[in-house]
Amino acid sequence: MTEGLDSERMACWRAYIEASQRFFTRLEDDLRAESELSLADYHVLVLLSEAPGQRLRMGELAERLVFSPSRLTYQISAMQKRGLVAKESCPQDRRGSEAVLTAAGLLALREAAPHHLASARQHLMDDLDDAEVACLTRVFERLGRRLRAGRDVASTPSD
Amino acid sequence: MTEGLDSERMACWRAYIEASQRFFTRLEDDLRAESELSLADYHVLVLLSEAPGQRLRMGELAERLVFSPSRLTYQISAMQKRGLVAKESCPQDRRGSEAVLTAAGLLALREAAPHHLASARQHLMDDLDDAEVACLTRVFERLGRRLRAGRDVASTPSD
DNA sequence: GAGAGTTTGTTGAAATTTGAAATAGTGGTA
DNA sequence: TACCACTATTTCAAATTTCAACAAACTCTC
Numbered sequence: 001m002t003e004g005l006d007s008e009r010m011a012c013w014r015a016y017i018e019a020s021q022r023f024f025t026r027l028e029d030d031l032r033a034e035s036e037l038s039l040a041d042y043h044v045l046v047l048l049s050e051a052p053g054q055r056l057r058m059g060e061l062a063e064r065l066v067f068s069p070s071r072l073t074y075q076i077s078a079m080q081k082r083g084l085v086a087k088e089s090c091p092q093d094r095r096g097s098e099a100v101l102t103a104a105g106l107l108a109l110r111e112a113a114p115h116h117l118a119s120a121r122q123h124l125m126d127d128l129d130d131a132e133v134a135c136l137t138r139v140f141e142r143l144g145r146r147l148r149a150g151r152d153v154a155s156t157p158s159d
Numbered sequence: 160m161t162e163g164l165d166s167e168r169m170a171c172w173r174a175y176i177e178a179s180q181r182f183f184t185r186l187e188d189d190l191r192a193e194s195e196l197s198l199a200d201y202h203v204l205v206l207l208s209e210a211p212g213q214r215l216r217m218g219e220l221a222e223r224l225v226f227s228p229s230r231l232t233y234q235i236s237a238m239q240k241r242g243l244v245a246k247e248s249c250p251q252d253r254r255g256s257e258a259v260l261t262a263a264g265l266l267a268l269r270e271a272a273p274h275h276l277a278s279a280r281q282h283l284m285d286d287l288d289d290a291e292v293a294c295l296t297r298v299f300e301r302l303g304r305r306l307r308a309g310r311d312v313a314s315t316p317s318d
Numbered sequence: 319g320a321g322a323g324t325t326t327g328t329t330g331a332a333a334t335t336t337g338a339a340a341t342a343g344t345g346g347t348a
Numbered sequence: 349t350a351c352c353a354c355t356a357t358t359t360c361a362a363a364t365t366t367c368a369a370c371a372a373a374c375t376c377t378c
Contacts, residue, residue: 004276009284012296019303020179021225026306059356066180071335073358095343095356117163124302125168135294137171143283144178147185217327230365232328254326254373
């Protein structure tokens with residue numbers, strides 16, 4: 001049952017949705033202005049740079065980026081054309097392939113990162129006090145955990 | 160100069176980005192499963208339903224949705240084909256046109272809203288305690304204000 | 319009231335994203 | 349081995365989004 005949200009939660013909800021929308025748009029614009037990378041490119045590079053061997057299976061990468069498989073195929077092949085990543089087929093499982101960070105990709109990431117982080121700080125992070133940081137971390141880690149887990153928890157007839 | 164973020168803020172930042180990405184994807188999937196609407200359709204309907212005369216200028220609507228003008232043109236013409244909105248040219252300013260909510264659009268919104276809000280509650284809002292609601296509201300209203308204002312505040316050579 | 323410069327919104331081509339099928343490989347099981 | 353049911357990824361067409369012109373209408377100045 002449970003109609004809508006109470007008015008405080010409704011205001012919260014709307015502020016979150018709208019500001020986040022604006023924020024992601026702004027981050028993308030800032031990043032493109034300072035580098036040749038889109039936000040998607042950047043995220044791919046970050047994930048690869050942190051992965052062991054600087055490589056990740058396509059499926060794993062798609063899952064972490066919250067990309068559909070076909071979107072990732074396209075994304076990676078575009079980055080491959082620009083020399084930012086390479087693609088190798090996986091020896092253990094020959095169905096699979098992995099994206100591998102190239103030297104040029106790592107360089108591009110290193111050049112873009114300071115600008116991107118500055119943008120993150122300027123618009124949001126520098127304004128947060130410690131309590132707010134703690135609160136956001138708690139809320140969004142909980143949300144992320146829940147969503148990663150509940151692959152299909154849409155129709156839980158739990159009452 | 161100010162290098163990256165301190166490690167707590169970095170964790171916060173990543174949790175926010177990733178969880179929000181997952182969350183918006185999930186909201187979209189949920190909404191599509193329960194209705195014939197995309198999240199974009201839904202937001203258009205909400206904004207129109209709250210506007211005086213249930214109508215808005217294209218530019219105003221695009222600004223609030225954080226859509227590019229051409230994206231909105233496409234979006235509205237698609238909704239128009241489905242009968243959810245109508246388009247009229249603006250009498251005061253004949254360059255302009257306004258999107259108007261139709262009866263069918265209002266009905267679609269009323270049918271979809273409970274499902275959508277339930278989804279918002281289930282994944283996020285019901286988990287928040289009052290302090291968290293207050294914190295998120297404060298943070299995201301501040302962020303939204305700042306971004307709405309700073310149309311161009313990218314290159315402030317403020318040091 | 320003509321022209322210069324703006325603002326509004328649309329268009330068309332190119333780029334990206336989705337979603338359904340196709341492809342290829344794995345792991346049992348018989 | 350041959351078969352079957354999965355799984356991982358790609359491919360292809362259709363839908364969507366961007367980007368760079370464009371047209372139309374407004375504003376201001378003279």
